[in-house]
Amino acid sequence: MAKKLKVGFIGIGGIAQGCHVPGWQALDYCEIVAAADVNPKTLKAGGEKAGIPEARLYTDYKKMLSEVDLDIIDVCTPNCIHKQPTIDAFAKGCHVIVEKPMTTSVADAKKMIAASEQAGKLLMIAQSMRFGDDALAMKRWVDEGLVGDIYWGRASYLRPRGVPAWGAFIVKELSAGGPCYDLAVHILDLCLYLMGHPEPVAVSAAMYLEISNKPSLMKHDPKKYTVPEELAVGFIRFANGATLSLETSWAINSAAPNNGIMLAGTRGGIRNNPPTLTREEAGLLVDSTVQVNPDRGIASHSEEIRQFAEAVKNGGPSPVPGAQALMTQRILDGLYKSAQQGKEVKV
Numbered sequence: 186m187a188k189k190l191k192v193g194f195i196g197i198g199g200i201a202q203g204c205h206v207p208g209w210q211a212l213d214y215c216e217i218v219a220a221a222d223v224n225p226k227t228l229k230a231g232g233e234k235a236g237i238p239e240a241r242l243y244t245d246y247k248k249m250l251s252e253v254d255l256d257i258i259d260v261c262t263p264n265c266i267h268k269q270p271t272i273d274a275f276a277k278g279c280h281v282i283v284e285k286p287m288t289t290s291v292a293d294a295k296k297m298i299a300a301s302e303q304a305g306k307l308l309m310i311a312q313s314m315r316f317g318d319d320a321l322a323m324k325r326w327v328d329e330g331l332v333g334d335i336y337w338g339r340a341s342y343l344r345p346r347g348v349p350a351w352g353a354f355i356v357k358e359l360s361a362g363g364p365c366y367d368l369a370v371h372i373l374d375l376c377l378y379l380m381g382h383p384e385p386v387a388v389s390a391a392m393y394l395e396i397s398n399k400p401s402l403m404k405h406d407p408k409k410y411t412v413p414e415e416l417a418v419g420f421i422r423f424a425n426g427a428t429l430s431l432e433t434s435w436a437i438n439s440a441a442p443n444n445g446i447m448l449a450g451t452r453g454g455i456r457n458n459p460p461t462l463t464r465e466e467a468g469l470l471v472d473s474t475v476q477v478n479p480d481r482g483i484a485s486h487s488e489e490i491r492q493f494a495e496a497v498k499n500g501g502p503s504p505v506p507g508a509q510a511l512m513t514q515r516i517l518d519g520l521y522k523s524a525q526q527g528k529e530v531k532v
């Protein structure tokens with residue numbers, strides 16, 4: 186049998202244990218052989234879940250990289266700790282899959298891409314929403330020409346009360362931002378992917394923090410809430426004339442909203458919740474909706490891992506390359522800059 190691809194984790198907490206470990210374990214040509222995590226308790230639990238021998242568990246990822254021969258590094262650390270482990274893993278000749286958001290600045294994203302190119306190894310950003318059944322259906326409609334040219338879209342991911350009470354999500358020095366980095370990054374990536382990655386040129390945004398830093402029914406500690414926003418609204422202009430409205434929140438005084446993306450094209454429109462194509466047929470405006478796997482949240486992570494492993498095995502290309510995530514990062518940087526300056530900014 187051919188040699189298995191050896192996988193090591195940097196950060197083996199929530200998303201790693203819940204979604205990435207099962208994703209790798211489902212592939213008979215991959216094996217998880219090592220992990221690093223600064224939290225010894227998490228490291229032990231993650232190691233047990235992944236079946237890693239104790240001798241291959243590290244609290245210092247650099248030690249793991251120097252002692253273990255690895256083909257793939259899976260980076261599942263908080264947002265602000267994505268860049269350096271990725272660059273260090275490339276320096277050791279590994280392929281890297283890194284959780285979303287890619288990182289927290291355009292400058293860092295460029296350094297990660299440069300490290301990947303210098304090493305000649307694949308970089309994938311784990312934009313899991315692309316790999317769900319609904320994304321598959323919408324992409325097929327776009328690729329078959331049923332949507333035409335997409336000229337406008339709306340992307341909503343609003344939680345009325347949903348500030349994460351676990352992990353590092355609300356801590357600025359570890360996560361940099363709130364729902365923009367946690368939620369908007371998913372719907373932005375999905376919209377750009379379906380729109381064919383048009384060049385973003387300008388962004389206008391406003392951000393609010395009114396509820397999450399005060400006592401409420403939510404479980405997080407409001408005193409620890411240091412990320413700048415709980416609600417962000419934005420408007421993005423692309424070089425081809427297309428535009429996208431964006432709204433995202435962890436907390437807002439509103440009824441549970443109808444979340445999802447909606448893209449309008451010259452021949453038809455698509456939305457994802459449930460996946461629906463709207464177009465003229467026989468003189469009528471008709472909605473065609475497809476059935477999706479109700480378990481798609483989990484399936485999408487496994488599919489993302491499977492597609493990366495296949496790309497590594499077959500010599501590429503990366504299913505979510507750094508260059509595409511860099512576009513998303515330019516928009517995210519633009520959202521924060523515009524909200525700070527109170528005016529539209531170039532990206």
Ligand SMILES: NC(=O)c1ccc[n+]([C@@H]2O[C@H](COP(=O)([O-])OP(=O)(O)OC[C@H]3O[C@@H](n4cnc5c(N)ncnc54)[C@H](O)[C@@H]3O)[C@@H](O)[C@H]2O)c1
Pocket residue numbers: 195196197198199200201221222223224227246261262263264266284285286311312313351352353366367
């Ligand atoms: N795709 C998705 O749907 C999805 C869902 C949840 C989280 N995420 C992303 O995954 C990342 C991790 O989130 P999580 O929920 O698993 O958080 P988590 O806090 O549960 O896990 C992160 C782990 O990284 C470890 N860590 C921190 N610094 C480290 C370092 N220098 N070296 C090694 N380990 C280190 C922590 O101890 C922790 O165990 C975030 O970037 C988040 O945005 C993605």
